[in-house]
Amino acid sequence: MDNNPSLFAAAALEAPGDLALALALPASAGHFDELHGRTLDKAAPVASQMQGQSHGQTQQMLQLAGTAVAPAPAPGAGTTAAPAASLAPDWSRFFNFLGGDGFDDLNHRTANLQRQIRDNGVTYNVYADANGPQRPWSLDLFPLILSAQDWAQIAAGVQQRARLLERIMADVYGPQQLLALGLLPAALVQGHPGYLRAMHGVQPAGGTFLHIAAFDLARGPDGRWWVVSQRTQAPSGLGYLLENRLAISRLFPEAFRELKVQRLAASYKALVDGMKAASPARARGEESRIVLLTPGPYNETYFEHAYLARYLGLTLVEGSDLLVRDDKLYLKTLQGLEPVHGLLKRLDDEFLDPLELRSDSTLGVPGLLQAIRAGNVLVANAPGSAFLESSALLGFLPALSRHLLDEPLALPSLATWWCGEQAALQAVLPRLKECVIKGTYPESGIESVIAQTLSRRELDEWAGRLVRRSEDYTVQAYLPLSQTPTWQGQRIAPRSTMLRVFAVADGAGSWQVLPGGLARLAGPNDKIASMQQGGSSADVWALADSAPPRKTSTGAATPPPADGAPSAAGLTAEPGAQPRAASPARHKPPVTSRAAENLFWLGRYTERTENAIRMAQLTLQSLNGEDQSSQPLLAWLSELTMKNGLVMDSVPPATQSRRVFERSLIASLADTEDAASVGYNLRALKGAASAVRERLSQEQWHVIMRAEADFFSRCKAFSGSEHPASQAVEYSSVEALAALESASGFLAAMTGAQTDRMSRDDGWRLLSTGRHIERLNTLASSLILGFETGAVFDEGGFGAILALFDSTITFHAQYQQQRDVPALLDLLVLDRDNPRSLGWVTQTLRGRLARLAENTVGAPQPVPDLTPTLPDPGSWRLDDLCSPAPGAQGSEPYAGLLAQLELCCSAAFELSDTLSRRYFSHVAPDEHSLGA
Numbered sequence: 001m002d003n004n005p006s007l008f009a010a011a012a013l014e015a016p017g018d019l020a021l022a023l024a025l026p027a028s029a030g031h032f033d034e035l036h037g038r039t040l041d042k043a044a045p046v047a048s049q050m051q052g053q054s055h056g057q058t059q060q061m062l063q064l065a066g067t068a069v070a071p072a073p074a075p076g077a078g079t080t081a082a083p084a085a086s087l088a089p090d091w092s093r094f095f096n097f098l099g100g101d102g103f104d105d106l107n108h109r110t111a112n113l114q115r116q117i118r119d120n121g122v123t124y125n126v127y128a129d130a131n132g133p134q135r136p137w138s139l140d141l142f143p144l145i146l147s148a149q150d151w152a153q154i155a156a157g158v159q160q161r162a163r164l165l166e167r168i169m170a171d172v173y174g175p176q177q178l179l180a181l182g183l184l185p186a187a188l189v190q191g192h193p194g195y196l197r198a199m200h201g202v203q204p205a206g207g208t209f210l211h212i213a214a215f216d217l218a219r220g221p222d223g224r225w226w227v228v229s230q231r232t233q234a235p236s237g238l239g240y241l242l243e244n245r246l247a248i249s250r251l252f253p254e255a256f257r258e259l260k261v262q263r264l265a266a267s268y269k270a271l272v273d274g275m276k277a278a279s280p281a282r283a284r285g286e287e288s289r290i291v292l293l294t295p296g297p298y299n300e301t302y303f304e305h306a307y308l309a310r311y312l313g314l315t316l317v318e319g320s321d322l323l324v325r326d327d328k329l330y331l332k333t334l335q336g337l338e339p340v341h342g343l344l345k346r347l348d349d350e351f352l353d354p355l356e357l358r359s360d361s362t363l364g365v366p367g368l369l370q371a372i373r374a375g376n377v378l379v380a381n382a383p384g385s386a387f388l389e390s391s392a393l394l395g396f397l398p399a400l401s402r403h404l405l406d407e408p409l410a411l412p413s414l415a416t417w418w419c420g421e422q423a424a425l426q427a428v429l430p431r432l433k434e435c436v437i438k439g440t441y442p443e444s445g446i447e448s449v450i451a452q453t454l455s456r457r458e459l460d461e462w463a464g465r466l467v468r469r470s471e472d473y474t475v476q477a478y479l480p481l482s483q484t485p486t487w488q489g490q491r492i493a494p495r496s497t498m499l500r501v502f503a504v505a506d507g508a509g510s511w512q513v514l515p516g517g518l519a520r521l522a523g524p525n526d527k528i529a530s531m532q533q534g535g536s537s538a539d540v541w542a543l544a545d546s547a548p549p550r551k552t553s554t555g556a557a558t559p560p561p562a563d564g565a566p567s568a569a570g571l572t573a574e575p576g577a578q579p580r581a582a583s584p585a586r587h588k589p590p591v592t593s594r595a596a597e598n599l600f601w602l603g604r605y606t607e608r609t610e611n612a613i614r615m616a617q618l619t620l621q622s623l624n625g626e627d628q629s630s631q632p633l634l635a636w637l638s639e640l641t642m643k644n645g646l647v648m649d650s651v652p653p654a655t656q657s658r659r660v661f662e663r664s665l666i667a668s669l670a671d672t673e674d675a676a677s678v679g680y681n682l683r684a685l686k687g688a689a690s691a692v693r694e695r696l697s698q699e700q701w702h703v704i705m706r707a708e709a710d711f712f713s714r715c716k717a718f719s720g721s722e723h724p725a726s727q728a729v730e731y732s733s734v735e736a737l738a739a740l741e742s743a744s745g746f747l748a749a750m751t752g753a754q755t756d757r758m759s760r761d762d763g764w765r766l767l768s769t770g771r772h773i774e775r776l777n778t779l780a781s782s783l784i785l786g787f788e789t790g791a792v793f794d795e796g797g798f799g800a801i802l803a804l805f806d807s808t809i810t811f812h813a814q815y816q817q818q819r820d821v822p823a824l825l826d827l828l829v830l831d832r833d834n835p836r837s838l839g840w841v842t843q844t845l846r847g848r849l850a851r852l853a854e855n856t857v858g859a860p861q862p863v864p865d866l867t868p869t870l871p872d873p874g875s876w877r878l879d880d881l882c883s884p885a886p887g888a889q890g891s892e893p894y895a896g897l898l899a900q901l902e903l904c905c906s907a908a909f910e911l912s913d914t915l916s917r918r919y920f921s922h923v924a925p926d927e928h929s930l931g932a
Contacts, residue, residue: 016095016102017087023103024485024492032219032482033494034144037088039221090145090259090543091485097255106487109251110141116250119702121693122243123303137240137303138536141487143248144497144519145259151542154217154225154501155513157411162213162503162511164397165232165388167404169209173200173384183399187420187471193443194233194349194386198356202373204382206278208505211271211344211380212238217411217499219482226479227394227413228498232385234346237500237518239304240537242268242311245516248539261541262515270506272312277507279378281341289590290342291315291331293322295351295363297690305346306693313589314344316694321592324367327374333590334762334919335855342378349383392418392440392474414479420471428475429463435475437462444472452478484538486521496522499540516540591763597920598691599763603770605685606754610747611778612678616646616669617740618803620733623654623662627796631655636791636800640782641665645676666736670715678743679715682708685750695763700753707746714739762855765848766919772845777908779805779838780901783828787894792821801828805836825881825897832873838904839873845911846870866914870907871900 020035027033087095099105114136122137146154171178172195178184189195214235216228245264249256272290279288292314294305309316315331322340323330330337345352351361353368371377387393395416401409417424418440428435432451439446451459466473483494501517519538591599619637627633638653638661647665654661670679689696689704696704717735754771758764782804783792791797798819802808805828815823832839849866881897 016098017092019103020087020091020095020492023490025494027483027494028480028496030221031480031494031496032221032223034219034482034484034497035087035091035492035494037091038223088145088147090147093259094145094252094255097252097258099254106141107489110487110489113139113141113247113251116247119705120243120698121303121701121705122240124240124300137243139244139247140495140521140536140538141248141251142485142492143252143539143541144484144499146540146542148543148545150225151262151515151544154411154499154542155515157225157227157409158213158215158501158503158513159511160401160405160407160410161215161227161230161397162210162505162513163509164401164405165213165230165385166208166210166505166509168388168400169382169385171404172387173202173209178400178403181403183403184396185418185420188390188392188396188418188440189387191471192387192390192441194384194389196349196357196369196384198369199372199382199384202382203375204372205280205375205378207508208278209382210385211275211278211505213381213503215411215501215503217501218479218497219499220479225411225499227411228476228479229391229394230389231500232381232388233348234381235500235502236301236304236346238268238502238514239307239311240301241500241502241514241516241518241540243307244518244537244539256541259541260544262544264514264516267502267504267512267514268312270512271504272314274504274506275342275344275378275380278505279341280376281339286341288341289315289331289339290344291317291322291340293317293319293343293345293347295347297687297693299346301346302690303693308344309694312344315589315592316595317592318594319362319364321594322365322368324365324371327367327371327376329365329368329371329377331590332593334593334596334766334852335590338590340377342380344380349386352383386442389442390440390474391416391438391476392420394476395424395474415477417475418471419466419473419475422470425466425470429466432463432466432475433459434478436478437466438474438476440472440474446472450478481522484519484521486536486538493524495524495536497538515542515544517542588761591761591766593920595692595695596763596766597916598688599695599767600770600915600920602685602688602692603754603767604774605681605688606747606750607771607774607778609678609681609685610744610751611774612644612646612676612681613740613744613747614804614806615641615644616665616678617737617744618800619646619654619665620662620737620740622796622800623658624733627799628658630794630796632790632794633796633800634658635789636785636797639785639789640804643781643785644778645680646678648675662733666733669736669739670712678740679712682711682743692763695758697753697757700750700757703746703749703753707743707750710746711739711743714742762852765852766915769845769848769852769915772841772848773908773912775836776838776841776845777905779828779836779841780904780908783838784898784901784905787898792824795819798824807834807836810834821894822878822882826878829881829897829900830873830876830878838901839876842870842873842904846872849911866911866918869911869914871903876900 024035027035027039030039032039086092101108117136117139122139124137168178168184172184172189179186179189190197210232212232212235214231214237216230217225218228219225242264249261275290276282276288279290281288292305292309292312294302294309294316296302296318299305306316308314317331321332323332323337325337329340329343331340347363350358352364353366354361354364355366356369357364368377368379369383372379372383394413395418397413398409401407417428419425419428420440433454435451437446437449437451439448449462451462454462466475481496481498484497485492486495487493498520499517500520502514503511504514506512517540519540521536521538523535619641622628622633622637634654638647638655641647642649642651642653647661647668651664652660668675668677671677672680672683686704686708689701693701714735754764754767758767783801786792786797786801789797792801799808801824802811807827811824811827814827827834827837829838831837832843834840846867849870853866881900882894884893884895
């Protein structure tokens with residue numbers, strides 16, 4: 001019965017709550033059980049100040065934390081008196097809405113969830129992970145459900161704490177009265193590396209220091225929520241929790257609707273609107289440009305940065321995309337420098353400005369602090385907030401709240417002692433066994449240690465460290481984390497959970513708490529919930545008592561919009577008149593130089609991968625087809641594949657050893673180090689795409705991820721990589737062709753998405769230009785090899801060249817079974833209706849370049865001179881291409897063609913270099929930097 005939930009399927013239809021109880025493992029002793037809504041009554045010793053038997057001890061703990069103390073519950077009241085076999089009301093309602101298949105469907109939903117996470121490319125990078133730099137985001141099937149009462153308490157407490165932290169920042173970087181009064185130790189603030197003296201006396205743009213604050217909460221055994229830590233530098237999670245919400249709400253739509261889960265979208269809009277309202281541009285009556293600053297694709301939470309930028313409509317930038325000039329911040333775009341008024345930063349303060357902070361930082365912007373001091377740019381959050389993240393600060397917040405807000409803390413902090421104060425050190429040493437030891441400063445490198453897990457000797461050693469280096473250590477009361485239900489395939493198993501809640505500033509001194517949050521779950525045997533240590537996450541459903549309908553202009557009630565859905569803004573109507581659409585303000589997003597370069601190479605690698613696949617397919621088919629004895633064909637294929645990196649130069653050509661050549665080609669298909677074959681180009685394609693994730697749809701990214709995974713998995717089956725070195729492996733051309741055929745389908749989907757699914761801005765034009773530069777060089781050089789090897793005059797070679805140009809069907813339709821070279825040249829060189837002809841490619845390239853030049857009029861580096869770089873296909877004539885070179889005695893036929901083909905190849909290389917100088921590095925031909 002324990003291992004087969006399907007046995008309870010019939011019961012689930014009548015009593016899903018009873019089935020949930022039957023399938024649920026109990027929470028650990030002393031931990032609050034979210035499923036049951038109480039701490040289970042178990043006689044077990046608990047090493048925590050919060051787990052005593054009397055309410056008086058809990059009162060003492062609350063007083064230490066500086067919060068108001070509620071009276072003891074009456075006998076039979078509250079969650080502690082719940083029957084032994086009952087679910088919390090909200091969880092009971094959740095299971096009632098599982099649907100007709102009940103618990104039988106949960107494994108299917110779990111598989112769908114994992115596939116959705118994988119397909120959407122949701123990753124959380126772990127630098128020390130042996131499985132590679134990226135791994136899928138871990139999300140549990142069940143949400144963490146917060147009742148309306150719980151959420152009201154949390155929201156009020158978090159909002160109060162956000163106001164408190166803002167006041168502390170304003171004082172520490174202003175009059176510093178808290179330091180003068182001794183309410184904050186100077187050593188804890190000014191001795192913290194996150195305190196930036198360069199920011200003292202600076203009034204941030206808009207007057208607000210903090211725009212986002214995150215608080216990590218945990219529920220204690222008595223059911224109360226406690227603040228464990230806070231994040232202010234660049235709190236992560238806003239993107240992941242939105243992805244969690246979209247994924248889980250789709251899997252449980254009925255439960256999501258009927259439980260009245262509060263929506264998230266309004267808080268995100270409030271964040272952006274608040275930043276725009278506070279930016280210096282708004283004070284001048286100008287449109288505000290806000291960008292999101294990321295460390296780059298190798299950051300552990302880069303998926304979130306790209307996801308947030310796309311969702312919020314912000315330009316995703318790296319430090320190299322920005323520069324400071326005349327104390328103002330600018331964005332490098334294809335049209336030149338454009339001003340930036342707001343920066344939503346996703347990297348720690350110390351990396352922001354190599355001139356004044358870490359000199360070895362390549363992630364920041366030189367001169368950024370000076371621009372902030374001049375009041376010309378708003379940064380969220382203002383640099384210098386890292387000292388607020390020290391766990392030692394929690395011990396001083398109760399007194400600070402009473403002093404600054406004249407209010408007790410609505411949400412208590414765990415009792416915390418900073419060992420830099422001798423009185424606190426002496427008070428905590430006798431109770432060290434019941435606490436958690438943490439580092440005070442980030443550079444100390446001290447990992448959190450749960451003292452109850454230490455032996456007597458280890459505990460004495462830690463006590464000695466506290467005495468010798470007291471300022472470096474903070475001690476916090478140990479809190480057994482509440483345990484929320486998770487689905488483990490056969491059972492409902494409890495996992496310890498930590499809740500991260502976000503507050504965003506929506507105006508001067510005004511804060512809005514995002515209704516929900518990010519739940520982090522510990523592993524089955526872990527006491528600490530950490531994503532870096534292999535933990536998982538869960539969606540957080542903050543329930544509302546009611547969701548009142550909105551009123552439209554006609555008075556009809558409509559339900560509130562779903563997350564991310566646009567509201568009916570911009571529509572105005574007079575009584576009795578037809579609604580009119582107000583003209584929306586159109587904002588054309590800039591294309592940064594870095595994004596343009598990655599789009600350019602995305603186009604090149606897409607075309608290069610497609611060409612490599614077609615060459616490999618053509619070679620394998622020819623080596624095993626009816627023309628396998630054609631020496632000109634084999635010579636052309638050998639030269640073609642070696643020149644394009646599909647086969648190593650040291651391999652004998654197919655004219656000498658056809659079988660060795662074939663085996664080498666197959667073995668190199670997935671080689672990413674020694675050969676620039678299909679696998680290499682697929683991986684390079686994904687790398688370029690990952691740097692512009694915010695510009696690609698989920699479908700596009702999904703296709704790219706699947707293409708790489710599918711190709712490498714197929715190649716393992718026939719390349720011998722899964723077999724011992726001593727075991728002989730038969731390299732199968734049939735299996736290799738199947739892998740190439742599958743990859744070709746994915747490439748067709750990528751090409752279609754690039755052609756039909758992307759906005760025609762300058763970034764897209766550069767992507768298209770990259771593709772056509774690659775196509776121009778590949779087709780021209782392949783045709784040159786066709787004449788040099790004589791393949792174009794051979795029947796098998798003639799057909800292979802048509803196949804490489806993907807023009808076989810068109811040729812047969814136009815010329816039937818002709819095999820003469822002029823007909824070939826007419827289609828592959830001159831026909832400007834054939835997208836695989838050189839005439840069409842050069843004509844399209846010239847059009848793209850002309851449009852780019854038009855859009856850079858007035859920019860520091862306009863490019864009106866790039867079009868003449870390319871040959872003009874309008875001047876090509878078939879007679880000239882088929883004739884010997886004019887004035888050259890004894891020249892061969894088609895010398896005019898070969899000269900034009902050589903010109904196409906050199907033009908492709910020259911154009912690539914010129915685009916890189918003018919658009920990406922902003923270096924003119926004379927090598928002077930932009931604006932110098």
